[in-house]
Amino acid sequence: MVMLSGIGARKPPPFLSSSSFSSSSSSKRSRAIRRLPSLPRPPVAPPAPHPAGRRRRKKAPARLWMRMDRWGRCEVFMSDRAFVAERSGVHARDLRVVGPLLSRCPSILAREKAMVINLEFIRAIVTADEVLLLEPLAQEVIPFIDKLRRHFPLKSVEVDVGATQVGNVDGKHAKTDAECELPFEFQVLELALEAVCLSFHSSLSDLNRHAIWVLDELAKNVSTSNLERVRSLKSNLTALLAGVHKVRDEVEHLLDHNENMAQLHLSRKQIKSPQDEALLVSSALNCKFPSKTNMDTRNSVINQATGIAVVAPLDDDVGDLEMLLESYFMQLDGIRNRIMMVRGYIVDTEDYINIQLDNQRNGLIQLHLILIIVSFGISMNTLIAASFAINVPNNGDYKKFVGPFWPFVGGTSSFCLLVIVVLLGYAWRNRLLGS
Secondary structure, eight states: HHHHHHHOOOOOOOTTTTTHHHHHHHHHHHHHHHHHHHOOOOOOOOOOOOOGGGOOOOOOOOOOEEEETOOEEEEEEEEOHHHHHHTTTTGGGGGGGSSTTTTTSSSEEESOOOOOEEETTTEEEEEESSSEEOOSSTTTTTTHHHHHHSSSSSOOOOOHHHHHOOOEEETEEEOOOHHHHHHHHHHHHHHHHHHHHHHHHHHHHHHHHHHHHHHHHHHHHOOOHHHHHHHHHHHHHHHHHHHHHOOOOOOOOHHOHHHHHTOOOOOOOOOOSSSHHHHHHHHHHHHHHHHHHSSOOGGEEEETTTEEEEOOOOHHHOOOHHHHHHHHHHHHHHHHHHHHHHHHHHHHHHHHHHHHHHHHHHHHHHHHHHHHHOOOOOOHHHHHHHHHTTTGGGGGGGGGOOSHHHHHHHHHHHHHHHHHHHHHHHHHHHHHSSO
């Protein structure tokens, strides 16, 4: 009955004895144990680690950008890399060029729909109609933005469309002032190069003024503080020269490859429909050129404002860009030559200081030689006196000295003095003393 009370509170029916009930209950419990074995609960498996190559990448932080189109409309917004790549048509890996890791590696890259510019502090993506500028609120970027606003004043699209017209007068092609100017992307590139050259020029002017004062102070007084100023000046000049060299090499690389310069002309690439291509072909065939009867469609440009085809040889556009790059290449080369001149001034001052130090070192060597000669004469006299001092009789009583003592002392001292004079005369005759 104790077992039944432990299992449940119900009593067995009267027709069952306690022994039969206990046996039946034990058999049921054994069957239940056989049917439902008590297995241990499996432990919870830890989350599987992600493979090294499939780790979730952190989302790129949003950065500050400024957008300005060819009509002067401007806006500043926060955006991540994906949105900028989608808007400009540039691959995400090309945006690494304007990232923080490659910010000190100047480059001008031509892509299908955009131009990626990374020149010192100017990091921008230029399309045929707009420019996306990174970090527009930086102190060194603000003058470049002012140049963009002055160069592209705010105007309406309708005014720009009406200003660009193409007409045929007496069978000849006529162009307006809007067509004669450089394309939008070339103008932005020109402003970027101009801003970089002005920055280099101002930095060099400041270093030049500082170098004049530092070198004058060093020539007057060779001290640790003045030497530290010269070291800092040389470090700044080296950094400036490295930046000028990088931009100059990038411009030279573009000048050496005509294909890259042709790819920078984004306005020619904007052909959005087969109707534009047909209009290009028809306009190319209708134009009269003295030596060209078959014009390739690549030698024509569609004006995006009006949708009118303008025929222009490919060499003319490349030639305009080449002259633009050559002018700034010459400016960069001139800045590099000025930096080398300032470094030449520093080297000349260092040579002058080294000559002064060598002169002082020679004076010290001469003084050391004189002291050696005098010490040699005195040591000879001391040796003679010490040699004869062991023969002093009567326990050092000088009153009982016998012999010419003072004449002997005077003779030995005169002989030592004569040796000193002879050695000094020999050094003077052989230009070991004096200048």
